[in-house]
Structure formats: C-alpha cells, structure tokens
Amino acid sequence: MNNADIEKLKKELEALKKNPIKSNSIPNECPNCSSKIEKTENSCCSGATEESKDVQEIRSCCSTKKSKDEELHSCCPERKSKEKIDGDQGLASCCSGGSSKTETCCGTVDLGKKNRRRELVLLIVSLLSIVASYLFSEFHIYHTLGSQYLGILDPAWIAIVLSGSPLYVTAFRKILKGKITSSLLVSMAMTASIVIGFLVIFGVGSSGHDHGGTYFFVAGEVALIMAIGAFLENLTIGKSKSAIEKLISMKPAIALVKLSDGTYQERNVASVIPGDVVLVRPNENISVDGIVLTGISAVDFSSINGEYIPVECEKGSLVYAGTRNMSGALEIQATKKSDETTLSRLIAYVKEAEKKKAPVVRIADKWASYLVISSLIIAILVFFVGVFGFNLGVMEGISRAATVLVVFCPCALALATPIAVAAGIGNGSRKGILIKSGSALEALAKVDTIAFDKTGTLTQGKLRVEEVFPFEIEEDELLMYASSAEAKSEHPLAKAIISAYGKKLEESEDTTSFVGKGVEATVNGKKIGVYKIDLLKDLIPPKTYNSIPLGGRTVVGVTIEGKYAGAIAISDILRKDIAKVLSELRLMNIKTVMLTGDSKGAANKVGEELGINVIKSELMPEDKVEAISELKKDGGRVLMIGDGVNDAAALASSDCSLAIGAMGSSVAMETAESSLLSDDMNKIPILLRLARRTLITIKINITLSLVISFVAIILSMFGYIDAVIGALIHNGSSTLVCIHSALLLLYRGEKNKRKQSLLKA
16 A cells, blocks of 8 residues: 555545445444444444444444445544554454454454463563572571561562462452452462561561561462462463354345345345345355245355255255355345344354353362361461460461461462363374363363264265266266366366366367256267256166165266266265274264264265264254254263364354364364364374373372372471471472373373273173
C-alpha cells in the first residue's frame, strides 16, 4: 500500500465516521445488535451479545459491499492510524474482543505466550533470590556486617513477594467464597515462618538459630516451589484454542433471496425465514437448510457428514447450510432459521461441550480442607505438648509447630500431577502425538471404548478403483476408454478411474456431463459413456448385472457405441495397518465402535472387514453426539477419533478425543484434546499406554509425597528437625517427585509381547 492509498483510506475513514454505513443490500440494523450501526461506529456492533459476536456476523453487520480490505477497514473507523486489518482474525479481535488477545485492527496478538514468558522470568528471579538467601545464611553474612537486624533485608523477600503474594491473594479470595484450597495451607506455612523470622531478629526468644533470615528463606522456598507447580500446571493444561471461529467461518453471511418479482436481493442470512427462496450459484457455500426447488448440481456434504464423494442433488433433495454447491445453480426453499440449521446446531454442540469440560484441579486442592484442618490441629498439639508436656520454651514450641506447617505444606503433592503430565505430554510430542492437557491424559488412561469415524480415519479418504468387470473387452481397453472419456471431469470418481489406468490418455471430444448421471465423450471416433450402473440395467444381461457386487462401494458402467462394455467398482482405501491396530486394541480390552455418515452398505463392508464391535451408519453430526451419549450412559469411557468438521461435536462431547492430523481439518484438531501429527495409526495404542503409565506415575508421586510428609511431621514433633531442615526435606521430596516424573520421558509405550502371547494362548 503506497502513501496515496493510505491518504485515500484515511479520508474514507473520516467520511465513514461522519456518514455511517448504508447499503441497499445489507440492512442498517444488525440482527444481533441492540442498536443501529450509526450508534456503534466506534465499537462495531457493541450491542451484540457474546453468543453473536463471530466473524461472519460482524462482517455482515459492519461491512460495506466493497473489496475485502475496504470492508475490513470500515469496521473499526476510530483506529485511523492503522494501515491494514490482518484478516478475519484481526476483525474478530477488533470488533468482538477477547480475553486472551489484544484488541487491534492490525491483527491479533496472543497474550498467552507473553504471560508465560513473564511468569518464567519471575520464577528465575525468585530462584536466584532463594539461592542468595541460603548463601547469606550459610556464610553468616549479616553477622559479618555487624548487625543481625540486616536480616530483615533478606533476599528471600523477593521470592515471597513475587511468588508468594499470588498465593495470599488466591487464599483470601477463596475464603471470601467459602472455599478452602491448598493456597491457604501454603499461606499459613509462609506466615508462620515470616513471623518467627521477625521474632528471632528482634531477640524475642531463641529457636536454635542465630538470625531470623533463615525463616525468610523457608517462606520464600515454599512460595517458589508452589509457583513452579502452578507454572507447569498452567503450561500443560492451558486451554486450547477453540474451534468455534473455524466452524463459524463456514457460515455464509449473505443469502440471495428471491423476491416476488423474480429478482434477487442480498440479505443477511440471519434475516432469512422459513419459506424464503434462496439462490445458490456454482462454487458457493449453501446458506440455508432447505429443499431444492429447481436446478441440478453436485453438492459436497463433507462438512456435515464427512464423506468426500459429492452427492447429486435435484428437485426435492435436502441440503444444509455450510455445504458446498459444486456445479449447477440451485434454488432452495429455506426450512429453518439461520440459528436452527444443522451447522448452527453443530456449533452449539461444540460450545456446550467445551463449557462442560472441567479444568484439571490439583489433587492438593481436592484435599485442601482436610489438610488445613489436620495441619492446624497437629501444629497446635505439637505446641501445647512441647511447652506443657516436655517443658520446652515458647519459641521452641512455636518453632516446632511452624516446622509441622512447613513439612505439611503440599508442594510435592501439588507437583505430583503437573510434572508427570508435562513429562507425559513431552514424551507424546516426541512420538508425533499432540496432547493438549492433563485432563486429556487422565481421561485417555481410563478409556474402555473407542468410537471411530470411517472416512479419513479408518479409511484414507481417497477413492480408488477396487475391481474392474470387463464385458467382451479387455480390462486395459475398458479402463482406457473410461478414463479418456472422464479426462475433462473434476469429479472424484473420474480421478480414481484415470489414476487406475495410469497411462497416456487418448484425445476426447464432445464431452458432455450429465449431473447426477454420468459423462459422455467421443474417444477414437467412438461414443463412450460412463454412467451410474443402475441407469444401464436394461443394457446389461441380468446374469451379468447380478454378478456385480454393489454393496459398500460406487459402481459405474461403461458403454461403447451404446453397448455395455463393463463396470468399474470404486471404493475408499483402508488405512495402512488399521486392522492390526484394532486387533491390538481388542487385546487391551477396548470396545470399538464405528460412527459414520456413510451408507449402511459401505459402513458394514468396512466394519466387518476390520472386526469392529458396533457399526452405526447414515449419521448426521447430532446423531453422532447422541450415539456418544448412549455409550457414556452405558458406563463407557469413550474416546472419539475423527478427522473432519462433521466430527467436531462428537469429539467435543466424548470423554476424550483424538484427531488424525495429516488428514484432519483444523477444526477437528482444535476441538480434539489430542492429535496424531501423522497418518501412523499404530500410535493410538502407544498413546493409551502412555496415558495409563502417566496416571500410575501420578499415583506413585502422591503416595511418595504423603509418606515423606508424614515421616517429616513425626520428626518435627519430637524436635529432630527444625524449619530449615524441614524446608530442605520438603524441597527434596519435591525433587524426588520431579525425577520420578521425568522417567516418563524414557517410556517407549511398546506393547507387552509376553502378555500378548498369553492372551493369544
């Protein structure tokens, strides 16, 4: 963009502020806004509800019918100094806002990475301050300087402020809400250490230490350990990017509505009501759910049912919003409002399912109320028993009570889960498996039922010629004529036939395509036809026709000069090693289910060949969700594996989910909690074993941390350890947990051959 363009744009933006957007095609009032656009020039539909603030609705509400760049510029007129809006993401950020991204017309800035970098810097600073505090104490720096009061300036205060203050804030807020969490117990331990530190420095009794700086070290060390745990937990269970925007991008914003005089008018899709007639031109997304009134065309339904073979639609056919009209123009009578369409329900399913997904809660928080009460009771008992039972000094009694609080502090317990999760996720990533959260690992470890999509998951989503049935002609010659006749077609079936022939094609002339029927062309002076097999039934001898297996695949017939010359059967390709993977899953006592939008014949053919336990076919996205719900009601822990947009709702509603990366859509990958970054299906059993091993590691970590804490409490009660030694033991148990978790990085996840041989026997 040159300077002249920039100046022109600035003038347009100034004019836009004075004269708000008006268009004959787009109504001045956004259907989802509470006020006119003229009143929202600085906020871009600021009256819109959160549910309605998506890119497509904002575009239709705020934009003019100009070029894409101009309409994006017009949306946020108050940002005059910006030269360019960076695509729909920038538009959504500018107009709809967002909690994790800056509101800028020059593209969005993900604040997550910045926050993580900031947290990491604070952790490093806190760690250095703790190291400095320990060295100051070990080498008696304050006494060397001639005053123990300098201990008040202990470097550990940096860690207490940076890493400990968030714990105090969290504990206070939770208490106001009537909740007790591990942050309260940690705050108590820190507070006790800080108070004793001040008492010692000002000479109020003696606890066996020459200055109170040591206790500040204890408080800072506890704060640092908890901050590290929180950082790792946030890193490993951070909320993944939502797929909602990608689904919404499939929703057409504008519909061509037929008027009473036979002309067409562009309207916002939200204003289309049942009964309206909408025109959809070739290569456009269908804007409504409805019934075809006029026209014949091939429609790509893959966004809804996942099948890559276009469906031939004509008068009376049902079509859905978000699907792609590929060839002819269609007039469609809307049967549903825009917020009731199949695609809108798919978006709603994903939104609702994501709301239900609870974040991983630290195990320490689950037990926090018991830990707090127990630690207080034990600390009080230790104080009174020490002072009145063993005739200890008050400061010594306080010191032992504080030590109990320190060793009771659940740092190792808090680290037990996130460190193991981080190691499990790291191991998975090295194997080409993306696992998004600790909750996903936990759910994967408990899986006993796997629901597979068919096309693109069990199969490759690529058509191939499976079998050829020549009739009074050589097979190679039949393929030559069929592929040459199909040479100018873009239909997936044509590509499969051409690929099967694999040789140089003959020149074809007078090619004519009959939507929903087939294609005709002249090849080497002969009229060749390639049609749906059922259209040639009268030309084929009954015995020959009945010998052609039709179930579970697409079959086309070929004619030469009007005479039947043979048939070609085309089907999808099973994924490599998928049969072996399913066999391995059965040995792991996992039930397998197929959920597909494909026909019953095609589904049964694949399912029976692979030995799938349950086969459910001809399913719409909401049907898949219902099937998942039924499996869960029956007590199953369900893993859904899919690859397409149509699988998004089922992926979101299952207990856990896995997207197939290489073939999968970005919507599937973002909705799913884990993804395979390649086509290697052998990694599915490896993923499940890794998840199970991670869960076992977490349980061992928790047990180990509790045992060490219990032993340390006993020792502190009898005065064998003080707060400093307690802090070091506390630190050592945390380190031990980390080392044990790190061993997960070495886990290979390979099948147990001995166990497998026993099962086979």
